[in-house]
Amino acid sequence: MLQRIQTIYLLLATIISGGLWAYLPYGLDQNGLELFAIGNPFLLALFIGSAVLSFISIFLFRNRKLQFVLGRINILLNFILLGVFVYWSLTLPGGSDPMKGIGKFIPIISIVLLVMANKAIKKDEDLVKSVDRLR
Numbered sequence: 001m002l003q004r005i006q007t008i009y010l011l012l013a014t015i016i017s018g019g020l021w022a023y024l025p026y027g028l029d030q031n032g033l034e035l036f037a038i039g040n041p042f043l044l045a046l047f048i049g050s051a052v053l054s055f056i057s058i059f060l061f062r063n064r065k066l067q068f069v070l071g072r073i074n075i076l077l078n079f080i081l082l083g084v085f086v087y088w089s090l091t092l093p094g095g096s097d098p099m100k101g102i103g104k105f106i107p108i109i110s111i112v113l114l115v116m117a118n119k120a121i122k123k124d125e126d127l128v129k130s131v132d133r134l135r
Contacts (some may be wrong), residue, residue, distance in 0.1 A: 004124065006067075009117035010058045013074070013110045017115040018051030024103035026085060039105065046081045050074055050110060057117075064125045071118040075111055 003082040025034035026043070037043040053074040060067040 027105035
């Protein structure tokens, strides 16, 4: 069933992780030029991996346990991405001014959406288990 609320959360996480990195810079270099994830293969792989996991999870509605596990893996992937951004903003020159790169907050938004999707998936799984007990 694709008409569940977690589908919307996962679709939003896919759009945010899969598209916003191309438009929002994550920082500035020494010359004051904006840095985008497309210039860094490691960041690009993490963003695309997160988007692909979210998109695959949308169509695993028949296997809620696997959908839940993929959601947790995706949350972990976004925490790694967030950790990379925090590390870079603390070690690179220029400090950690958030307005220098609003793209650093993409993983936070994605994590929130994935947590809400996992809560809805867990709620559905509990509902199915309670109905199976009654049979």
